Amino acid sequence: MxxxxxxxxxxxxxxxxxxxxxxxxxxxxxxxxxxxxxxxxxxxxxxxxxxxxxxxFMPLDDLLDTSVDWIPSTFYIKNYVNAAKSMNFWKTFGQSVIIAGLPTLLNVVVCSIIGYGFARYNFRGKKIMLGILIFSFILPAQVTMMPNYVWYSDLKILNSLNAFILPAALGQGLKSQIFILIFYNFFRQVPQALIEASKIDGAGHFKSFVKIALPSAAPAILVVFLFSIVWYWNESYLTQLYVCGAVSKSDWSTLVVSLKNFADSYTTQASVTGSGMVSLNESIKMSGTMLSILPLLIMYFVLQRQFVESLDRTGITGE
Known part of the structure; x- marks a missing residue:
């Protein structure tokens, strides 16, 4: 039983x-x-x-055909060709890499130094400075946009790459506050015994930072690099206002800025005799959008494993 x-x-x-x-x-x-x-x-x-x-990838006939929903009848590559022509893709792509890449490199270098200083040294007013740092991150960019524009105009750095490089070199680049906090939190986890041991061996403050702290901060460096280059790449309004020229014309442009002016530039390009371009439609707009985000997708696809591991080690959840 x-x-x-x-x-x-x-x-x-x-x-x-x-x-x-x-x-x-x-x-x-x-x-x-x-x-x-x-x-x-x-x-x-x-x-x-x-x-x-x-x-x-859809031709115009597929857009008008209600029976075609997801899979195009033919893969129409000419949409990308026409979009690339109107955006002047290769020149604009090179300028986008420079506009996003140089301030990003400065962000990594400068923010790591500032974050290390906050993490390893005690000085008068440290907590107040950290509070100001956090407050400046919370403060909307729209509040400081016009004062910055007037200031950059007085410094005569508008409509040039210096409008992004100079603030980044001084630790005031795009989203620099959160990058400083990332490095600050990471360097606090580095054992103090390692820094003290390097000082006993005769290393100074800068050498301890370069030889001991910085090599262990590879995950934080990768996170800051990727976040920074994505934010600079996707920033259209401030780029157009400070670098590309909102009032006067500039020689600089980015893919995202070109995408904002895509309709006008495409119409101008299509009006050229013998260009062979058809009227602007949804497929060509989607092609232009894909061209603007494709470099970021490729970069993330290549670095996704290292990126996820770095997020795990730094404790950042992303945005």
Whole structure:
């Protein structure tokens, strides 16, 4: 009788472990729910990108044909050719790399030095400076936009790359406050014994920073580099205001700024005799958008593993 009573209990335990899992193994039901949520969240993020890719390869006939939804009847590459012509892609791409890359490198160098100073040295007014740093990050960019414009105009650095380089060199670049805090939190985790040991061996303050602290900060450097270059790359309004010239014309431009003026530039390019360009449609707009974000997608695809590991080590969740 006792054996017959235990059989249903054993069966229920097996079912419970199968669906809910145990301490050593995840259950089927729990994993199903987790993967279902991840698929749903992933679909929400991937749907606009997949829609954009699909539309960018469609000819005009597919756009007018209601039976064509996702898969184009033919992959029409000329949409990208026309979009690249109107955006002057290769020249604008090179300028985008310079405009985003140089301030990013300065952000990494300067913010790491400032973050190390906050993390390793105690001085009068340190807490007040950290409070001002946090407050300046919370302060909306729209509040300081016009004063900065007047200041840059007085310094005669408007409509040039110096409008981004000079603030970044002084630790006031785009989102520099959060980069300083990233380095600050990371350098606090470096064992003080290592720094003291280097000082005993005769290393000064700068050599201890370069030889001991900086090599261990590779995850923080990668996170700051990627965040900074993405923010500079995607920033269109401030780039157009300070570098590309909102009032007077400048020789500088970026892919994102060109995308903002895509309709006008495409119309101008299409009016050239013998250009072979058709009227602007949704597919060409999607092609231009894909061209503007493609470098970032490639960069993230190449560095995604290192990026995720760096986020895990620095404790940053992203934005």
């Amino acid at each position: 006792n054996i017959r009573c235990k059989k249903p209990q054993i069966s229920r335990d097996k079912v419970k472990k199968f669906f809910l899992g145990s301490k050593d193994k995840q259950g089927f039901g729990k994993m199903t729910i987790i993967y279902a949520l991840l698929i749903c969240i992933g679909f929400v993020y991937l749907y606009p990108l997949l829609y954009m890719i699909s539309r960018s």
